[in-house]
Structure formats: C-alpha cells, structure tokens
Amino acid sequence: MTPVGSVDDGTSVTRDGALPDVTYDVTVVGAGVVGCAVARELAARPGLRVALVDASNDVGDGTSKANTAILHTGFDAVPGSLEARLVREGSRLLAAYAADSGIPVEPVGALLVAWDEEQLDALPTLLAKAERNGYDAARIIGPEEVRSREPHLGPGALGALDVPGESVICPWMTVLAYATQAVRAGVDLHLNCRVNTVDAFDGDVRVLGTGRGALRTRWLVNAAGLHADAVDRLLGHDDFTVTPRRGQLIVFDKLARDLVRHILLPVPTALGKGVLVAPTVYGNVLLGPTAEDLDDKSATGSTAEGIATLREKGRAILPELLDEEVTAVYAGLRAATEHDDYRISADPGRRCVTVGGIRSTGLTASLAIAAYVTALLDDAGAGLPEAGDLPPVRMPNLGEAFPRPYQRADLIAADPAYGTVVCHCERVTRGEIRDALAATVPPGSLEGLRRRTRARGGRCQGFHCGAVVRELFERGAELGDR
C-alpha cells in the first residue's frame, strides 16, 4: 500500500468559501460513483477545466455508499438495453481497474438458489437470458451440488443457477479512487456545493447558482443520482421522474463470514425479487436489500418492518446467520424511474448530458457510463481535447482477501504507525488514519473516515475506539503533517 498523496500537491478540494473565479469547460454535478467516474474520464483530457461538485460534504455520500457492493456480470440485464451493454463493459473495465488500483475485489461467484418449483422452472429462462447477454459461463446445478458448495444453506434448495463471474467489490474505494485520480489530474472538487439554479446562457457560458455562490461553466453533466430529475428540470428538461426505491440491508459480524461462500442471489419471479446473502470484501455478510417504492428522496432510514422482513427471509436462506451479531443496518435509495433503462442523453443545444435512472447497477457500469458520457459530449460538440494517459492510482487496501497494514511486517518496520492498531474490531492502524486524513481527497466527517479506513465500522461501533478515532479526526491535518 502506498499512502495516497498529500494535500499540498497543488490539487484542489474545497469544502467551504466562495468558488474560484474561473470558467469551467465542463461541470459535473454529483460526485457519486457515476459523477466521479465521469470526472476521471474528463481528467484524462489535457487542458480541459473540469469542476466536480456535490451537495454533500464528501464524495460518494449518496446512493454510492449504500449498495450491495456486487460487481455484476450483467447476466440478468434486459438484453439489448443500454444498461445491459454498459454493465457488461463496465464490469470488465472495473475489474481491471480495481486490480491496477488496489481496490479489493473477490471473485466469489453467485448462486441463484431456487427454493420452490416456480423458481426452479425460471432457471432455464435465466440461463438463456444470460447467454443472450453474452454471458456463457452460467449453468444450472442440482441440489446436491448446491448443498456441497454451500453447506450452511437452509433446507429446501432445489437447484441453482451458477454464475461464476459475479464478484464483490469495495464501493467506497472505487469512488475514492476515481475522485483521487480526477483531482490529481487537475479537476476541482467542490463539496458542500449544491446546485440550486441554472441561469440562461450568456454567450457560451452559463452560471450555476450553488450553495457556495456562482459557478460558471460551458458544459454540464448531470450525474445527480436521485436528484437528476430535479437538476434536469433546472436545465429545462422534463423526461423522467425519479422514484426512490429503498433497499434496507443488515451487515452481520465478520465471525459469520465462514457461513457463506458465494453471493446467494434470489431467483426473480412474478412475486418480486427477494433478498440476497453476500459476503463483503471486508469479511462481513450482507443480508438484503428490501425494495420499497417511496416518494421521499431522503428516506434512508431503516424500519422495524424492513429489518423483520430481512431477518425472516435470511433465516430461510442461511439459518445460522441469524445467531450472529449485527454490525450495521443501513438503507440505500435506488434511482428508479418510469423507464426500464438508464436515461443517458445529450442535449447539444443546452450543452449538457444527463445521466439519469442509474438504478441498481451503477457501481458496476460506472466506467462504461463515463466513457459513454464522454463520447456523447464529444458528439455534442464540446470539443474535448484528445485523451491522454492518467497517472495510475494506488489505493489503501480495505479488503480481507489481501494483506492489511497490521499484517505487514515490511510496512510496520518502515513506519511503526502501521503497527499501532487504533480500531480493534476492524484492525485499523494509526498510520492508515493519518494517511486518509492527509490524502488527496480527505474525509469530510467521521463517516467519511470510516469509508476510507473502516475505523469505527466494526462490531463495537466505537465502544473501544470511538473517542480516539474522533480525536485523530479532529486533529486531522496536524496529524498528517507529521
């Protein structure tokens, strides 16, 4: 692990104060996984002035922080859709990018377990769909093989579709890697910067009214996730409405990790999608998500009913899981729209590209979406410079499948701070916390620090380390200087 660079390298991440008095060529609104991927792609165009702005105090603080963290193959997408294509391409791109950047990925594979005749009957159709999506490694397996590959499974599994290509990934490091690379290549990242208004063009420039004042830009990419419809209306479009679909999830303790080997996906039927059980790269086990259509885009809370439903379904899939301690409960909102596909379109007249309806596959597809959006900008006449090479980035490892700093004699010998464990449940060292605080894109809150290091994110939720981690966070920059 190479510590990420320091804030003094001329890069720009701002969280308060007026915005710089410059005119950006392109402004990306929304620093979720999609917006960060787009900014990174644009950063590879030398000479282009790019701003990435987000209403939140950190990157990846919306839906991108709260998903099921699966790097999909796209085997079950709607064949021929834009989503199917971008997921398929994105999956390959992100797997390669993750390997180069040190983002943890575990190719555990998925089993779609059939628990009744209806589900069993659906497997051949799913297999055919996978093949139509260009995925031909899937196959149907019988109950004995299911049982031998998942010995802790509850009784009643009739068979499964084996999809070996599905992986689990770290969603937080993915966003952070994109943002880091973008910022290092000169993108200005402005946080706490909600876009509230969009003025008419004055020449080829228009002014965005943000919570931090005026921002001048020639082109705009709307990657505002749940609020992409609202931003689109500011631009004068009315193409779609986002209906948040909540997914609640339960994270079980790491001591449960040995109970499950694959991502256990539900077989989608007429009765709904069901819930999955999946390992995480941090060594936990996830149970979820629910699917609840809401109208409140801020309803990221969990509910008693949601938790009870998940536990009931989880008990049938993996009975022993329910005896384990719960580390966290969270909810994410999918940006569902009235359309069945991604809504990505350019409007050359208004000089913008909208990236809407990136519902439940956006993490996987992010790099392909970015390439697609950039191509749309080019076609729309944005006159982007030729792409150059971005210097590679190496992110700190949060994954259990790869050596963590506390396990590395070489790192500790070079710097004893990597041997000073601060967060005991997650074994996060003082060295890692210091690096995160001094990184190119430092955290804006303790939650942001958790997503960068896992500090405070374990089974005790701060009983042991909460106060110390907060102390380190508050000393932030000072700590980084040393």
Added chain:
Amino acid sequence: MVDVLVVGAGPAGLAAAAVLAALGAGEVEVLDREPRAGGTPRHCHHGGFGPLGLEGPGFAERWVRTAERSGAALRTGVTVTDWAGPLTLDTTSPHGLERITARAVVLATGARERPRAARLVPGTRPAGVLTTGELLRAVHVHRQHVGTRAVVVGAESVGFAALDALRLAGVDVAALVTEHPRHQTSPARALDARLRRGVPLLTGATVADILGRGRVSGVRLTHRDGRTAHVPCDTVVFTGDFVPEHELARRGGLLLDPGTKGPATDGAFRTDRRGVFAVGNLLHAVEPARAVAREGAAAGAAVRRYLAEGDWPSASASVPLRVAAPLAWIAPNLVTPDEPLPYGGRFALRTAEFVGRAPLVITQDGRTLHHARLPRPPVPNRPFHIGGDWAARVRADGGPVRIAFG
C-alpha cells in the same frame, strides 16, 4: 516461548498473571492492545470499585502495580490477532509482527456493550449515538464535547454511570429508558437519579426510531401499551446489554456456551482446548471488577496447577449446564465431575426478566441436584450467584444439567 501468555490486561488478566508470577509459574506475559494496561476500569471515573469509593482508574492502577511487582511482564499496544497453533498466537505492535507460543494461554479479553445496530434499533444513522464505553472515554480521557441533551437507554447500573458522565460533560438528560418494568440498579442510585438529578425513568419503553440527519434530532419511543412519544435530543447513549469480546476464542475454534456466548469453561476456567483458559467478563458479561479480579486470582491458581500436574479433562468428561428461559445463562457452564477443585465457591447467573421469588431447580436426567429459594429475587442484567455444592452430585455419564426457575 513463554510459560503463560495472558491476553488482556484488565482486572481478570492482571490478577491471574499476578498470582501466576507470585506462585513461580515461570515467564508470565500479559499483552494488551490498548496503550495502557488496566482494562475497562481505566475509564470508569466513578466509585464502586472498592471500599472508600475507590474509582476505576485507581483500581486499575492497583492491579497493574500488583501484577508488575509479582514479576509478570506487561506489554501494551500489542494486539493478539489470531492463532498460529493450539498454543501459539500472532500479534501486531509498533515493533512488528510476533508469534508467541506458551505452555498455557489465558484469554481475558473482557466484554463490550451492544451498540445500536446490534440491538436492531431502526431509523437514520446520524452522529450522536454512542455506548457508555465510548461516552466514558470521550468525557474522561479526551474531554470531548458530547452534546446538549441525551436519552439514555438501559437502566442497569452502567446506565447510571452514564448519567454521571453526562452530567460532568454538561449534558442534560431527557430520560432514562428501559424495556423492563423497573430499573435494575440499587434503589439508592435510582432514587438519587430521579429526585436529585430530576432524570425521569421511563419503564416498559423501547426506542422505536432514531431520528435526525447529520446529527440526532430525537428518538421515538414506544411503550409496551402501544403509546408512542417523541423525545427531542441530540445524543443517545446505549448502555449495558453486554456481550463478550469472544473474537479470539471463536477464531481459535473454542467451544462457546450458547448462553454467555463466551468460551464454555468448567470451574477451573478450562476451555475445551488443552492449555487454554478463559477468565473474567469474557465468560460472563458482566460482573463487578472486584469479583472479576477475585476470579482472576482463582484462575491463576488453576493455571499454576495445570502447569505442575498437566491434568485436563477430556471433552466427554465435562457435563454442560443448560438454562431454561427466562434464565439467560450460567457461568461456569461445564461441570467436570471428580474435579478436585472447589468451584470457586459459586456460579454466576443471569435472568432476562423479573421473576419474583421463584425457587431455582437444578436437575440432571430428572434427578434433582439442587432446589432452593434465592435469598433475593433476581434482577435482569444483574449478576446473582448460587453455591457450587450440587456440582459434586453431577454424574459424568449423565445428560446435560438443567437449570430453571421452579
């Protein structure tokens, strides 16, 4: 290679190490992952740790000195990360990675409170939600700003310790909330909180929802009778509801007791792995620190005997103890018949509900081993104890021993 490796320098580990070193057990090493030895009492700046109102830090200091004077080696900032063999452990510290083998290992890793998530409390995930453990460190060690108005969840003794810390930090307490029909601390303490501090105790109530974005803005409480109430606050402290820190025990594949969730042990603190002992709140979350230190000393003596004589019961020689609801657990939870050791005189138990003065009945295969009324009605979340005489009547070839209220 050391003779005894003790994991955890809290009262249990320190007392065990002190006795072992004093009895000439050879090289006795105590490791703790915290920067200082002493365990949980280090952060408990309140009386109740000894006569004359001895406070936690003084109590911790005393045991650190006792262990050091006896000749035990204390090393702090060393995390025991995993097992590399039956009696070999891996560690990480600023000095690097180290693999340590011992003739006997004593696990004394303590306990923690269940945080909000583990209690499955729904709602948003704002800042301002903590446990007493975090609160005490925030207030006493780091002098951090905690908040302005708190709801405290749980009315066992530790909940009242949270009240003290909040008062010191200048935080108003809106209410103390317990799902039980009554508090579970001493009457004097509860009265003091209510009358002198004016903290209302809401019984039969649970937190149904945590509200707020960024920072807690309040909680929604539901009462057993269905009423709900919204209580504005910027801080929620979840207290009590302890679970053992059993990660190492589990990673080592030790047999756990289904009730305590700590390693299953017999009266000589022996786990199901030869040479591996366990002691303290890891076995029974939680008992008062003084009781834990006494237990540590007894464990030290048991380890010393093992080192001298090498006796270890075979797995089939120990009979498990099983409790029936509303009993939550008993510790120790294995009986090794013909065991020459006295059972430290007593067993610790916990009830999950108030049960009045029902008698406690202990049977094996339908045969009554013990039948007696408890001197005081047991209280949830509070230790109560029974003697160990009946253990001598347990048959090695019999089924599990059952413990229930009659």
